[in-house]
Amino acid sequence: MARATARAASAAARLRFAQGALAVWTAAALTLAASQVLAATPPGTDPHPGDGRGERTVNEWLARMQDASRVRSYVGTFVVSSGNGAMSSARIWHACDGRRQFERIESLSGERRSTFRRDDEVLTFLPQTHTVRRERRESLGEFPEPLKPDESPIPEFYAARRVGSDRVAGFETDVVQVVPKDNLRYGYRIWSEQKTGLMVKQQTLDENGGVLEQAAFSELQINAPVSIERLSQMMAVPAGWRVEKPQAAKTTAAAEGWGLKASVAGFKPMNCYKRPDEGVLQWIFSDGLASVSLFIEDFDRERHVQEGVFASGATHTLTRRVQDWWVTVVGEVPPQTLQAFAAALERRR
Structure with missing residues (x-):
């Protein structure tokens, strides 16, 4: 999802x-x-x-x-x-x-x-x-x-x-x-x-x-x-x-139990939304020009089977399992930027 x-x-x-x-x-x-x-x-x-x-x-x-x-x-x-x-x-x-x-x-x-x-x-x-x-x-x-x-x-x-x-x-x-x-x-x-x-x-x-x-x-x-x-x-x-009318409730990553172990240079957190109808949390970052979104949801072994980095034009998508969650990172940035976000993401509670 x-x-x-x-x-x-x-x-x-x-x-x-x-x-x-x-x-x-x-x-x-x-x-x-x-x-x-x-x-x-x-x-x-x-x-x-x-x-x-x-x-x-x-x-x-x-x-x-x-x-x-x-x-x-x-x-x-x-x-x-x-x-x-x-x-x-x-x-x-x-x-x-x-x-x-x-x-x-x-x-x-x-x-x-x-x-x-x-x-x-x-x-x-x-x-x-x-x-x-x-x-x-x-x-x-x-x-x-x-x-x-x-x-x-x-x-x-x-x-x-x-x-x-x-x-x-x-x-x-x-x-x-x-x-x-x-x-x-x-x-x-x-x-x-x-x-x-x-x-x-x-x-x-x-x-x-x-x-x-x-x-x-x-x-x-x-x-x-x-x-x-x-x-x-x-x-x-x-x-x-x-x-x-798609539902998106504004929240914070900290309130949902998430944080970054280290910031990614230049990218600042902008917004965070919980999408109840999809069971997805979206955390958004921007450096003023480029933006990156982190999508987090419960891991489902039947649906979440392929980890990796995928490209479509200037947009890259990274998928990865993090403990009991499935993380998708998307942005018009190089793959190493998505990898830096994925490596820094941590569960805090």
């Missing part, structure tokens, strides 16, 4: 708000961290004024991209591809007014589904089963809260520099390289639209610079006339459809 849950959570961590079908907007994990800087930056303000694009710090680059996503409306077709050949796509409508955020995603590949977000409220419509999955973004547990500005580890573990320019979906962009300072995290290459700062393409890179996963707009309209009111109306649940 935890491994299936972990796979779903891993996909959701790469989404801006949806769970499951499509890894839309892989770069969300990056722009989340930028909100640490934006806490003191009014919307629409470039935190590093002037044209010295190559002089911005990693936080300043990310802040500019996050700022653009908060104040810009846009419509586009988004494509996610991984090094193993897997590919998925979706149509995205994003509307905002600087305060409220609305989004709609229509899958263009795989299972038919429509996902809507209104601030922290998320609805996923599954037409084949006439089912709507209603969740709160915080309750998902796969999209960690940003760290406080004075606790941000990003500059300690990442550096950023402008490495050139390019055209993506018809827009002139700055190409920014985000480089990790150790082997516990991946690097990123980001294409940021020059006028607005909006992120239009992102690659996750391995230690040799190879592309593990890519997410990009193939077609994009910035400042598109997307109606918040229309998107809100489309979130109404049709008559006769079943509404599911």
